[in-house]
Amino acid sequence: xxxxxxxxxxxxxxxxxxxxxxxxxxxxxxxxxxxxxxxxxxxxxxxxxxxxxxxxxxxxxxxxxxxxxxxxxxxxxxxxxxx
Numbered sequence: 001x002x003x004x005x006x007x008x009x010x011x012x013x014x015x016x017x018x019x020x021x022x023x024x025x026x027x028x029x030x031x032x033x034x035x036x037x038x039x040x041x042x043x044x045x046x047x048x049x050x051x052x053x054x055x056x057x058x059x060x061x062x063x064x065x066x067x068x069x070x071x072x073x074x075x076x077x078x079x080x081x082x083x
Contacts, residue, residue, distance in 0.1 A: 001009075
């Protein structure tokens with residue numbers, strides 16, 4: 001192998017390595033972008049679930065208050081003597 005063949009071989013290996021590194025870097029960045037967009041969508045969905053859970057909790061509190069008032073009124077009604 002003469003000097004020119006060695007230079008061509010070394011340059012071919014260097015260019016191939018640089019190309020491979022660039023392809024791997026682009027692939028990793030693409031996966032990170034997909035993961036970031038999925039995370040953003042998941043955060044939005046969790047925020048909506050949180051709001052819905054707060055609404056359900058508020059309604060449950062109202063129903064509990066209503067039931068307590070009804071039970072109180074029924075207890076007072078039973079305490080009254082019959083005519």
